[in-house]
Amino acid sequence: MTGFRTLFVKEIIRFWKVAFQTVMAPVLTALLYLLIFAHVLDEHVEVYPGVSYTAFLMPGLVMMSVLQNAFANSSSSLIQSKITGNIVFVLLPPLSYLEFFAAYLLAAMARGLMVGLGVLLAGFLFTDLTLAHPGWILVFAVLSSAAFACIGIMAGIWADKFDHMAGIQNFVIVPLTFLSGVFYSIHSLPAFWQTVSHYNPVFYMIDGFRHGFHDVSDVSPVHALAVILPVTLVLCALSLQMLRSGYKLRP
Amino acid sequence: MTPAVRVSGLEKRYGSVHALRGVDLDIQPGEFFALLGPNGAGKTTLISILAGLTRATSGQVQVMGHDVVRDYRAARVKLGVVPQELVFDPFFTVRETLRFQSGYFGLGRNDDWIDELLDNLGLTGKADANMRRLSGGMKRRVLVAQALVHKPPVIVLDEPTAGVDVELRQSLWAFIRRLNREGHTILLTTHYLDEAEALCHRVAMLKEGRVVALDRTEALLDNADERMLELRLETDELPPALAARLSGRAGDVYRFALRDFAEAEPLLGSLREAGIRILDMSVRQTDLEEVFIRIMAKGT
Known part of the structure; x- marks a missing residue:
């Protein structure tokens, strides 16, 4: 356990030492979105009856921050270690692939949830948010951060250069998170795009998470959980298999 | 063990x-x-x-x-x-x-x-x-x-x-x-x-x-078998018995390959008997670098 604990603590300290970049900056970015969209649309858009646009937007922004930062933590830590060569320091010791996985997973989740919490706390300054179902909020935050931490682990192992990582970030992660109902309800989309959105797991993450705040959502939280739980488990299994096989790390 | x-x-x-x-x-x-x-x-x-x-x-x-x-x-x-x-x-x-x-x-x-x-x-x-x-x-x-x-x-x-x-x-x-x-x-x-x-x-x-x-x-x-005795001699020509043992020559410096240091004394004795004066003497031993180069030059 000491090996796992050390790697986990190291990963936490790694991002905390540059907290301006890894925690404060994403919180500020989310708040800028909130400021601009809420200012422009609050008077004009009502997605759910009785829920202001700012209140509607908040959970989406929180979840987007959680996902993007969970991904960023595991992926950037691994790619940096691989490119600078210091990954050797965690490959030489007697750490099992399970310990390796758990440390990177939990540290990435910690950063995602920390940024999400920061956005949420700051958001309370802008809008009256209710926490209708704290349990759902927690379940979707934890599972979703784990899913994106896994994607980050796999991307970090697969990518050979920062350009690969930028490709995943810009062509997979950003579209998945933006086209998922952060800024709108998918019911406001044309039928075709509604169907497409139902194939995006991030839609369920945000929808279930939002249900925890407003007690209203596009699909039921149980339905969302039925999608997210297996998706997260499959991503965990794929990451573990990648680590177990030594793919790219122990060629 | x-x-x-x-x-x-x-x-x-x-x-x-x-x-x-x-x-x-x-x-x-x-x-x-x-x-x-x-x-x-x-x-x-x-x-x-x-x-x-x-x-x-x-x-x-x-x-x-x-x-x-x-x-x-x-x-x-x-x-x-x-x-x-x-x-x-x-x-x-x-x-x-x-x-x-x-x-x-x-x-x-x-x-x-x-x-x-x-x-x-x-x-x-x-x-x-x-x-x-x-x-x-x-x-x-x-x-x-x-x-x-x-x-x-x-x-x-x-x-x-x-x-x-x-x-x-x-x-x-x-x-x-x-x-x-x-x-x-x-x-x-x-x-x-x-x-x-x-x-x-x-x-x-x-x-x-x-x-x-x-x-x-x-x-x-040791197996490299290449200790080289280098002698500067006051002569233009060696007796046939000594010339046969010569490995190389550069001007008045004559080189003799030795398998063992024990071979040096009889060689020097032969030179003395032939009345050839030794002006300078050095022994060069093969180092690992030469052994390495030789082994690497061979086919695998």
Whole structure:
């Protein structure tokens, strides 16, 4: 356990030492979105009856921050270690692939949830948010951060250069998170795009998470959980298999 | 006795590249062993497999009797590796780096040994400096300290003195020699063959993924059979018996190959009998570099 604990603590300290970049900056970015969209649309858009646009937007922004930062933590830590060569320091010791996985997973989740919490706390300054179902909020935050931490682990192992990582970030992660109902309800989309959105797991993450705040959502939280739980488990299994096989790390 | 390192039938292919072609090697506990070979011979691949950084295509490697794949935890605890590249984590100080490395090996509290390592490697004053602020030589010392945090009985040094200044090289070798005297097994790869000759009990030479020489360092030098007696003589011509033994001549310097130093005295006696004056004399012994070049020049 000491090996796992050390790697986990190291990963936490790694991002905390540059907290301006890894925690404060994403919180500020989310708040800028909130400021601009809420200012422009609050008077004009009502997605759910009785829920202001700012209140509607908040959970989406929180979840987007959680996902993007969970991904960023595991992926950037691994790619940096691989490119600078210091990954050797965690490959030489007697750490099992399970310990390796758990440390990177939990540290990435910690950063995602920390940024999400920061956005949420700051958001309370802008809008009256209710926490209708704290349990759902927690379940979707934890599972979703784990899913994106896994994607980050796999991307970090697969990518050979920062350009690969930028490709995943810009062509997979950003579209998945933006086209998922952060800024709108998918019911406001044309039928075709509604169907497409139902194939995006991030839609369920945000929808279930939002249900925890407003007690209203596009699909039921149980339905969302039925999608997210297996998706997260499959991503965990794929990451573990990648680590177990030594793919790219122990060629 | 269980060998410190046992390599049996080791093969490694990277696609069409056959990096190791059936390497067999035993290194005994307490040995100071050199692994030599030109770039691309397979040294780093062999060390990477030993350290669990690369997986073998076939064959086995054991560290202190523990298979590096099946029993990797026990094998890695017994092994300390100083990597060839000057790698470091720019987020942390020297002390943090060593504490984390201790933790990865399951050592929660290791500050006494870390302090001793810092002291022995001349790093005490830099303990709280960020790794980025250290010179190349200092970073190299931290790499050595990282390899030793868990007191491994087997230490692998992969070209540890590449680009290191003379002073650090001397102090590094003094420290490594001490570790060897205290019972640690040392496996060294280096391009500085004078270092291998001075330090190592045994030498293996790799070429194109095969062991082409494996012997005690002294035996390799003895087998080279090339001590050269160089004499500056006051003569233009040697008697036929002596001329037959001549290996080469440059002006008035005559070179005679000797298998043994005992052959020198009769040769000098013959010169005296022939009335030839010796103006100068030197003996040149074959060094490991010449042995290496000769072995590498042969076909595998």
